[in-house]
Amino acid sequence: xxSIAIIGPAPTELINFRGDLIRTLVGEGHKVIAMTxxxxxxxxxxxxxxxxxFVPYRIRQRSQNPLNDLxxxxxxxxxxxxxxxxIVLSYTVKPIIWTGLALRFLPKTVFYGxxxxxxxAFQGLGWKRKLLTKLVTKLYRAGLKRSKAVFFLNRDxxxxxxxxxxxxxxxxxxxxxxxVDLERYKKQDLPQNERPVFLLISRLLGEKGIxxxxxAARQVREQHPDxxxxxxxxxxxxxxxxxxxxxxxWHDDGDxxxxxxxxxxxxxxxxxxxxxxxxxxxxxxxxTIMEAMSTGRPILTTDNVGCRETVKPGENGFLVEKGNxxxxxxxxxWFIENQxxxxxxxxxxxxMAEEKFxxxxxxxxxxxxxxxxxx
Numbered sequence: 001x002x003s004i005a006i007i008g009p010a011p012t013e014l015i016n017f018r019g020d021l022i023r024t025l026v027g028e029g030h031k032v033i034a035m036t037x038x039x040x041x042x043x044x045x046x047x048x049x050x051x052x053x054f055v056p057y058r059i060r061q062r063s064q065n066p067l068n069d070l071x072x073x074x075x076x077x078x079x080x081x082x083x084x085x086x087i088v089l090s091y092t093v094k095p096i097i098w099t100g101l102a103l104r105f106l107p108k109t110v111f112y113g114x115x116x117x118x119x120x121a122f123q124g125l126g127w128k129r130k131l132l133t134k135l136v137t138k139l140y141r142a143g144l145k146r147s148k149a150v151f152f153l154n155r156d157x158x159x160x161x162x163x164x165x166x167x168x169x170x171x172x173x174x175x176x177x178x179x180v181d182l183e184r185y186k187k188q189d190l191p192q193n194e195r196p197v198f199l200l201i202s203r204l205l206g207e208k209g210i211x212x213x214x215x216a217a218r219q220v221r222e223q224h225p226d227x228x229x230x231x232x233x234x235x236x237x238x239x240x241x242x243x244x245x246x247x248x249x250w251h252d253d254g255d256x257x258x259x260x261x262x263x264x265x266x267x268x269x270x271x272x273x274x275x276x277x278x279x280x281x282x283x284x285x286x287x288t289i290m291e292a293m294s295t296g297r298p299i300l301t302t303d304n305v306g307c308r309e310t311v312k313p314g315e316n317g318f319l320v321e322k323g324n325x326x327x328x329x330x331x332x333x334w335f336i337e338n339q340x341x342x343x344x345x346x347x348x349x350x351x352m353a354e355e356k357f358x359x360x361x362x363x364x365x366x367x368x369x370x371x372x373x374x375x
Contacts, residue, residue, distance in 0.1 A: 002372055003031040005085040007076070007095045009061045011039030015046050017178055017287065018091075020359045021366065026051040028367070028374055033083055035076075037061075055079055061094055069098065077102040085109055087370060091116055093136065100143030112370065113144055114151045116178070117284035117306060118160060140166045149173050149369060153284035156305040173369055177285035177309075179359030185294035187350045188270045190343060196336050197228045198300075199272035201265055201288045202279070203236045209278025209302065209322070210242050216278075216329035218255045224336050232268050234261035269295040273342055274335050277301045280322035285309055293353040298345035300331055316348035 004025055008014050014022075014036050025032050032052040037059045039047075047054045057075045060068045076098050080088070084106060090099040091114035103111050140161070144150060150171050152158045158172040191197065198217070202208040210231070217229035235244055251258040262268060265288070269275070275292035277299075283306030289299055293310065299317030301307040311317045318334075320327040335342070367373040 001029050001031060002086040003033065003083070004087045004089065004372075005033040005035055005080065005083065007035040007088060007090040007099050009037060009059055009092050009095055011036050011043035011047060013092075015043065019050065020179065020181060021363050022050050022052060024360075024363045024367070028372070030372065033085055035079065055083070059094060061092070069094065073098040073102055077105060080106055080109070087372070088112070089114060089370075093140075097139045097143035100145065100147060104146060107146075110370075111147045112149055112151065113147050115157055115161070115284065116153060118157050118282035137164050137166060144171075147171060151175050151366065151369075153177050154306045154309050157282075157284065175362055175365060176356045177290055177362065178287060179362030180287070180290040180294045180353060180357050181359050182294050182354060182357075185266065185269070185291050185353075187294070187296040190273055190296075190346060191271055195226050195228050196224070196274070196339070197230065197272045198274045198276050198332060198335075199230045199232065199268060199292075200276045200278070201232045201268065201292075202277065204233050204242045204244075204247060205236050205238070205281060206240045206242055207279065207281040209280060209328075210247075212278045212323060212325040212328055213276060214250045214255050215325040216332055217250075218253075219325070219329040220332045220336070221255065223333065227332075227336055229256045230259055230268070230272065231256050232259045232262060232265065265291065266295070269297065272297065273339075274298050274300055274332075276328075276332075277307060278320070278322070278325075278328050279307055280304050283307055290353060290357045293349035293357070296346040296350040298335065298342055299349060300328070300335070310352075312348070312352070316345050316352055 006018055014034055022032055033055055034047050034052045035055045035057055038056040044054060057079060059072045080102055087110045088099060088103060089112045090096045096113045100111060103109055144167050150167055152174050155174060161167050162169055200213050204210055220227055247258050250256045269292055275297045277286055277289055279302055283304060285306045289301060289310045299311050301311060301319060302322040303319040304322045308319055311319050313319055318331050320331055
């Protein structure tokens with residue numbers, strides 16, 4: 001048995017995206033220390049119900065105040081010095097950076113980073129974004145200096161990290177996404193209703209292609225007014241967040257049907273025909289696409305980092321140029337006018353999910369890389 005600390009930003013992500021890995025580790029007999037920012041009583045109960053020790057720490061993921069980050073670093077250093085885990089796995093930018101720096105004082109602890117995507121800092125124009133890119137590059141380089149390996153979810157991100165001198169190629173290990181539970185996201189028959197239903201699930205960020213989705217929907221509905229374009233996702237308070245007032249105006253105009261947010265996306269996936277993610281964000285490998293594929297839905301997404309690894313064009317969906325609402329509208333129209341292709345494309349998505357994205361196989365690879373897989 002080894003003790004393993006898993007460190008992330010928020011309870012929601014830990015439960016939804018690390019839950020299967022945690023249950024695997026606990027099932028193998030390892031001691032797991034789960035660390036995130038504090039959460040609601042229900043979230044904390046869900047984490048503790050997985051059989052782990054939960055230790056909250058202070059983190060403000062979107063704050064750019066260096067004092068907040070210094071407090072995060074100091075608290076991580078204190079907690080990790082007290083617990084002294086054998087292995088630490090951190091994910092997302094701030095937990096990776098500040099955990100890596102804190103672990104410089106614990107040379108016996110083995111450190112792994114999980115980069116879920118390049119994200120906001122490594123894309124976009126303007127001097128402020130370029131300055132942020134330089135700063136994050138330096139911090140990543142320092143934080144990952146003593147990591148034994150770094151897990152990535154696609155092939156583009158490690159190439160960028162190597163090119164920027166953040167890590168060497170010997171530390172790179174590529175996973176097929178974070179995986180999806182194929183039993184939880186069972187294959188579902190396509191709805192039999194006449195109206196074509198498109199669905200986008202995403203945080204309401206501009207760089208997720210929310211505006212392009214609304215614009216394309218408006219264009220398509222001019223020729224196909226019966227088509228329905230649904231949007232599911234919570235408001236994001238970051239600088240790139242799309243205001244709720246803007247979302248509501250699209251909803252009121254009939255361009256999209258905004259559904260708010262939901263704790264369980266499966267009923268919404270079951271009730272759609274085509275899944276859409278027009279992202280130009282710095283993706284890892286979008287979990288929502290994998291869930292839609294596992295459900296058996298054709299995929300319409302962009303030729304973007306991470307997204308492109310989920311689609312075999314013409315087989316289980318299509319890729320369009322990122323930021324191009326007209327190209328998106330053209331492919332939406334194609335789907336409406338070629339409904340006989342939906343089933344075979346959905347079947348191809350499910351098959352690809354089974355072959356590449358089974359969470360149990362992904363977790364097996366992670367444990368093997370850490371040297372703690374059962375024989």
